[in-house]
Amino acid sequence: MLKVTKTRILAAGVTGLMALTTIPKEKDVTRRVSDYFEQVRRDPLLLTTFFAAMPKGGDLHHHFSGSVYGETYWQILSDSNGWINTATAEIDTPGRAHPAPWKHFAELPRNGRFDSLKQAFLRMASVKDFNESLRPSDEHFFATFSKMSFVAPFGMVQGLRELKQRAVDEQVQYIETQVGLLDTAITLPENAGWEKSLVAASLKDSLAVFEILDKARAALLAHGAGSAVDNFFRRLEHLHQEANIDDTTFMLRYQLAASRLEAPLEVYRRLLLAFEAVNRRSLVVGVNLLKREDGEVSMRDYRLHMLMFAQLSRLYPEVPYSLHAGELAMGMVRPEQLRTHITDAVLTAGAKRIGHGVAIAYETACRTVLDSMARRKVPVEINLSSNEFILKVKNEQHPVLLYHTHQVPVVICTDDAGVLRTDLTRQFVLLATRYPSLHYADIKQMIINSIQYSFIYPAALKKQQLRQLEAALARFEAEVLRYRRPAVAK
Helix, strand or coil, rough: CCCCCCHHHHHHHHHHHHHCCCHHHHHHHHHHHHHHHHHHCCCHHHHHHHHHCCCCCCEEEEHHHHCCHHHHHHHHHHCCCHHHHHHCEEECCCCCCCCCEEHHHHHHCCCCHHHHHHHHHHHHHCCCCCCCCCCCCCHHHHHHHHHCCCHHHHHHHHHHHHHHHHHHHCCCCEEEEECCCCCCCCCCCCCCCCHHHHHHHHCCCHHHHHHHHHHHHHHHCCCCCHHHHHHHHHHHHHHHHHHCCCCCCCCCEEEEEEEECCCCCHHHHHHHHHHHHHHHCCEEEEEEEEECCHHHHHHHHHHHHHHHHHHHHHHHHCEEEEEEEEECEEEEEEEHHHHHHHHHHHCCCCCCCCEEEEHHHHHCCHHHHHHHHHCCCCCCCCCCHHHHHHHCCCHHCHHHHHHHHHHCEEEEEEHHHHHHHCHHHHHHHHHHEEEECCCHHHHHHHHHHHHHHHCCCCCCHHHHHHHHHHHHHHHHHHHHHHHHCCCCCC
């Protein structure tokens, strides 16, 4: 009979225990990167270096016209010999004539006066050198779009190329950018009082709203909505291909957005065209609704807009959409007007993602909404620099940790990087600096969320993008361990 000593039994037991508790290699690497991350998170420069190199997945809350830098718009107009008002620094594309003091860019001497006009334009079209004593920050932010957004479609190819190059440089593989319909030459016929009836019905009778919207949809489809979508697609695909956007390192897709400041049937017309476009499964992958949420028309028609999305979602069940909701703060509107916007966006409109969501703590149904978002996996798109500049909400007043602790998927985004003069790297630096309870694993998951909850279609393409991100994160973690700073001896 084989003699087994007590020592050998103990040794075998220890070996077995070690085998059961060995940390898989990839988890061990992530843990060691997390240790390094905690070492550098209080060093702004090393933290910036860390996030500049880290793959960041996608930017899902992104406005095309506000993400192109003012310098690029200036260059577009300079190259095309556009117009500039030498007294006000206002600009225009070359197509229309203007009287003095307007001049073509070619007429301007390249001297200090040219540079001063450029700087004046940049201050109007972005937050550069912003002085809050001159005007409120939210007013300045939303006013910037009237200064340059009309140049965006004129110089779209150059703008797309800029966005791609910046994304590749800072390890961003995907952008979902919001644009307006480039061709909306389709009007609603006589509406037999539908406009007034819609506003009245939205306050008390959802079924009546749906009946009117069904009639409006039928009329729009009968009067050429399909042709308008076809024309839009042809132009968008031409611009996208000319800009040479998609390759093995980067991909860009579009959301079509309607302005919430328009009359109700105009909002619906644009939303219907957008849903029709996304339903065709091309470069356009989602729908949105934009412009300032505290505007008079936005506040008056907010629930009506949510009912429009509910009706269109019933008719186009495969079309995803994100909604700006809760981009509000105490003092911007009356307290009671902070109570329901995110609730309506999630529970009435059925949004697949929420943009901003800053006012969540003021919602009457806050817990219910958070539970629904967590259960249904409805992510919130967090825009730290934007919320700080427009709403004056940051640090502990920002709800990012409220969402995170309630297991609502969080995605970090830029919003309008050109206007705000920022990038996605900076957003992650702010996140790590301001919220020390968020660890490396939490931030890494937020990055994975940006692809997982994107509107990329088809599903196989999204899986491919996820694999690409996971491989890039693995390479990044290996590089961190190669070059990490040694721990300081205690």
